[in-house]
Structures are given as structure tokens and as C-alpha cells.
Amino acid sequence: MDANAYINRELSWLEFNRRVLEEAKDETVPLLERVKFLAIFSSNLDEFFMVRVARLKRMILDGDQSVDPDGLTPDETLSAVSKRVHELAEEQHHCFLHTIMPQLTKEGIHLVHPDEMSGEQERFLEEYFHRTLYPIVTPLAIDPGHPFPYLANRSLCLVVSLRATGASRLPHTDLSIVHIPAQVAPRFIPLPARDGQHAFMLLEDVLGHYLPRLYHGFEIVSCHAIRVTRDADFGIARRDEDLLMTIEQGIRDRRMGVAVRLQYDPALPKEIVAQLVEELELGIEDLYPGAGFTAFTDLFQLYAAVNVPRLKDRPRVALSVPALEDAPDIWSAMRSGDVLVFHPYQTFDAVTRFVEEAAKDPKVLAIKMTLYRVSASSPIAQALARAAEAGKEVSVLVELQARFDEEANITWARALEKVGAHVVYGMVGYKTHCKICLVVRQEADDIRRYCHLATGNYNVRTAGVYSDLGLFTCRDAFGQDLTELFNLLTGYTRPHKFNHLLLAPVALSSSWRGSERRQITPAPDNLRASSPR
Structure with missing residues (x-):
């Protein structure tokens, strides 16, 4: 059998998803539709990691070195997949940061950094933080008395490096995790803006700005967002298993699946990256640094939040039969x-x-x-x-x-x-x-x-x-x-x-x-x- 006659199924799927990314890069596509294509590209990749990459990792863990018709073993396939995804992820970041964001700004759609807030926006966020976020945010210390916290599948977290500013009889920590409450607050928090303008701040930037309110008596040394993707595939039930019970158990187990990818800000200190790699049992090929923005899937929210018809596809009413x-x-x-x-x-x-x-x-x-x-x-x-x-x-x-x-x-x-x-x-x-x-x-x-x-x-x-x-x-x-x-x-x-x-x-x-x-x-x-x- 000639391996050159076959295309690896995982690499083939990645090329399909590359075509989704091409839509985001296409200047003829309305701007907010390009934002949505970036979200679709990332959403597709999330499922790819949760199912296909996870399956490859299980095969390797089981010692499976079988050769597919394309001539690749699971280990070789995983290496090729990692190389291609890193290339595509870099393209995506470049597209968003250097093409899409400047065009959004030109169209009056602003992602505001905490240093750029107006007085009105800061007053709004002050109230929003205390009313909505502060009651539900839970900082989790990492030390011998606290086990490493569970990082939920596809959830953003802040990794916070701390330094005590004074002596205290209370215990202290140098590292903490803050789960970002995406189920309560939107990723893109709308801010007051002039007529015809749209202003948003990322939820992780809001929390990062107000971390000193959480950590009294500590200096915030660094703060960076991370995101873990986990194995979410539990396969098809065997003939001798109760199907309903198997599926329900699989759903419960899914959130506890093993980690298969870590996305993080490249400015995250190397020693913290090393600790995360050890705790999550990841390899170097599972690390995906991305400057400026993590978790593009949430761009669906930005698309929905901005109602500017000329920046979207014209709605097409379905015809009757x-x-x-x-x-x-x-x-x-x-x-x-x-x-x-x-x-x-x-x-x-x-x-x-x-x-x-x-x-x-x-x-x-x-x-x-x-x-x-x-x-x-x-x-x-x-x-x-x-x-x-x-x-x-x-x-x-x-x-x-x-x-x-x-x-x-x-x-x-x-x-x-x-x-x-x-x-x-x-x-x-x-x-x-x-x-x-x-x-x-x-x-x-x-x-x-x-x-x-x-x-x-x-x-x-x-x-x-x-x-x-x-x-x-x-x-x-x-x-x-x-x-x-x-x-x-x-x-x-x-x-x-x-x-x-x-x-x-x-x-x-x-x-x-x-x-x-x-x-x-x-x-x-x-x-x-x-x-x-």
C-alpha cells in the first residue's frame, strides 16, 4: 500500500479548518463576520483537541504504535498535528492583533485596556466589580496546605504571582489561581461610550485591575491568563454496557478529563509554566503561547454585542415552500x-x-x-x-x-x-x-x-x-x-x-x-x- 496515496485524517481536518481561518483573513468579508470566523476557527480547534488529540494521546499512552495507511504512527501524527496547529495559531493571533483589531478601532469598536479608561468608565467598572464580580470570585492559594486547584475545561483563569508587603501571623502564598466567572459575566464587558462608539474591556483585564482589592497586604508581581483544554471524548458504549448509564457517567467524567493543551500569555514566568506543565502532566508540544489574547472562541460574544448591520452579512430571510x-x-x-x-x-x-x-x-x-x-x-x-x-x-x-x-x-x-x-x-x-x-x-x-x-x-x-x-x-x-x-x-x-x-x-x-x-x-x-x- 502506497502511503503517499493517503492523506492523514487529522492533518486533513486541520486544512479544512485553515479554510475557516482564510475567511477571517479575507478583506472582502464584512468585518464582524471575520471576527465570527476567528471564533469558529477556535471553537473547531477546541473540539479537535478534546476529541482527536485526546484520542491520539490515549493511543500513545496505551503503547499503540500501529501505522495508518498514510504511513504515520500515533506519535508521528501527534507531532505533525502540534507543528501545524502552532503555525495556524500564530496566523490567527497575527490576523486578530494586526489586522482585525486596528480595523475594529477604525470602526469605533474599542477594546479598552485599564490604563486607557475614562473617568466615567472607571466609575462604571468600580460599581460593576463590587456589585457583580467581587461576591463570586474565589482566589485559590497554591501552597503545601492547598492542593493544586482544578482548572476546568476551556475556562479562563488568572495565574497571580504575589509578594507579601509586610510581616503577618497569617499564612501567605506566592502563587494563586483566580477562576474567571464566565458563567456570570460576559468576556467582553460593555463600557460607557460616546454615541456611535462601542467600548469593551476583557473580563480578565477587569479582574486583573482590581486584584489588589482581593489581595490585601500583597504586591501583585505578575498576572496572566491561562486556559486548559481537556479530554472530553468518552467513546461509544460497548454492547454489554447500559447505554444511558454509560453516557451519564461519561458526562460527569468529561469535566475531569486529562489536560491536552495549555494556552497562555508568553509573558507568563517560565517557572510558573514549568509548574503548570508538571501539575497538568503536559509535554512541550501541548503548550500554546499567544500574546495579547487567549480563547478566541469568545469572539462570538463580541459579534453578538455589536449591532452594526453594515459590518455584518445582510440577513437573508428563508423562502417559503x-x-x-x-x-x-x-x-x-x-x-x-x-x-x-x-x-x-x-x-x-x-x-x-x-x-x-x-x-x-x-x-x-x-x-x-x-x-x-x-x-x-x-x-x-x-x-x-x-x-x-x-x-x-x-x-x-x-x-x-x-x-x-x-x-x-x-x-x-x-x-x-x-x-x-x-x-x-x-x-x-x-x-x-x-x-x-x-x-x-x-x-x-x-x-x-x-x-x-x-x-x-x-x-x-x-x-x-x-x-x-x-x-x-x-x-x-x-x-x-x-x-x-x-x-x-x-x-x-x-x-x-x-x-x-x-x-x-x-x-x-x-x-x-x-x-x-x-x-x-x-x-x-x-x-x-x-x-x-
């Missing part, structure tokens, strides 16, 4: 023919309406549905609950292993169970990623099955962002297929032959490869062979 809007009800619309919708360009309300009408229609006998990523206030899950309460047969597969949405999915699974729905927690050993809904309705002459199949989640928020297709159909062949599929998902039956569906891990791979082989069959002598476009 005429085939569904012009019909007296969704059932007659689907009987008139298949309807293909393209989100987010066409409204997701069509999907929500499909489930909501099914829930309240007295002629609907049953609703069967898969849910992969469910929002906390999902109108679709609410409609399913109402249908179950109304006495309809409601069967829902809620995939508990949808990474980082497990808690919301567990909440909805239990809520649906309480109102009488049949809830399946997914298939042990697999993730159920298909998005399907089957509605069984009593018609005048017979029972008819109405189907919705989609590439995207049944999630109103993400449907307004991601490009996905959805098909509404009441063709009997699709109804048969979805009936067979739900029987497999809920009862582990063995499906008969599908009319239209290709199902992994049963037939999708072999069918796909068969299509590939047909495409690469040598052409007759009188025809020129070509790749499919």
Missing part, C-alpha cells in the same frame, strides 16, 4: 407529489409544521422519529410530547451519543418517556445518524404513511445555518422502507430489502464501491475514459 404553503393542509400537499426542500434557503418551518400538524391531527395514529441533536427548547420534541399525551403511538430514537449534546438529548428522552412515548436510546455499538420521520394517518379509504427524510438534524437553530436537504413524500415504497428501518432501530428486526435506502453498516459501503467500480470500468476503444463530475 410554495408546494406546502399553497395547499389546504400538509397531507394534501404531499399527496400531490414529493416536495424537496433546501435549508437554510427554504424555511425549516415546513418541517416543524409537519410534526406539529401530525401531533394535533386526530386522524394521525402514530409518529416515529429519530432525534440526533435536540435543542433545549425544541418545538419538534414538544410536539412529540403533545402527541404522546393525546394518546397517539409515539416512538422516538434519541441518539444519546451525539457528542456535546448528550445532556439535552437525555433531558428530552426522559421528558418523552414521562408522557408515554416509546423512547429508544440509540443502538449500542453504533451511532444512529439518520434523520427520518414517519407519520401513519388514517385516510378515508386506507392507512397512508407520510415520510420526511433529511440530511440535517431536527434542530431549528442549526437548520438556519447549515445547508441540508429534506424530502417530504407519501410514496408507499418510502413508507415501507421507513417502517422496516424503524423496526430495526427499535426492535432489532432484520430488514427485508429496501426500495430506496442504503443502510450502513449493512449495504452502503458495498453499494458505493460497486458504483465506483462501474465508473472506473475501462471505456471501449473508441471512447475516451473520464472521471465522473
